[in-house]
Amino acid sequence: MSLALPQSLWAAMRRGIAGRCPRCGGVRLFARFLQPVARCRLCGQDWTLHAADDFPPYVSIIVTGHLMAPVLIVLGSATALSMVATMTIAVAMAVVLLLALLQPAKGAIIALQWWMGMQGFAARPGKAEAGVE
Numbered sequence: 001m002s003l004a005l006p007q008s009l010w011a012a013m014r015r016g017i018a019g020r021c022p023r024c025g026g027v028r029l030f031a032r033f034l035q036p037v038a039r040c041r042l043c044g045q046d047w048t049l050h051a052a053d054d055f056p057p058y059v060s061i062i063v064t065g066h067l068m069a070p071v072l073i074v075l076g077s078a079t080a081l082s083m084v085a086t087m088t089i090a091v092a093m094a095v096v097l098l099l100a101l102l103q104p105a106k107g108a109i110i111a112l113q114w115w116m117g118m119q120g121f122a123a124r125p126g127k128a129e130a131g132v133e
C-alpha cells in the first residue's frame, strides 16, 4: 500500500485501472461496479468531481473491437463452425470483454481527469500540492 502521490500520469492511471484511489493508491476507488466512492477514506480526495461520462464505454468498445478482430478472422477462416456458432462465440466474448474493461477504463479516465486537473479537479496534483504553478 502506497499513500504517496503518483509520480506520473501513467502511475495514477495504473492505480485507476487497478480500481485503487489514483491519488493515494491505498483503498478502492469504486463503491459499486461503476460508481466511484464520493471521497477517499484515506487521503480525502473528493471523487464526485470527475465527469467520465461516456468516455469509458468508448474506450472499452475500441479496445474490444481491436481484440475481437483477429478472433473473428480466425473463427471465420480457420474453423469449420457454423455462422450461428461463430456469432454466439463472438458476441459472448465481446460482451464479457466489454464488461471486464468498463471499470478499469473508468478508473483510468478518472485518474486522467484528476491528474490533468480536468472537470472539477482544480489543478494537477503534483503542482497544486507542491505549491508549484
Ligand SMILES: [Zn+2]
Pocket: 021, 022, 023, 024, 025, 026, 027, 040, 041, 042, 043, 044, 045
Ligand atoms: Zn486516496
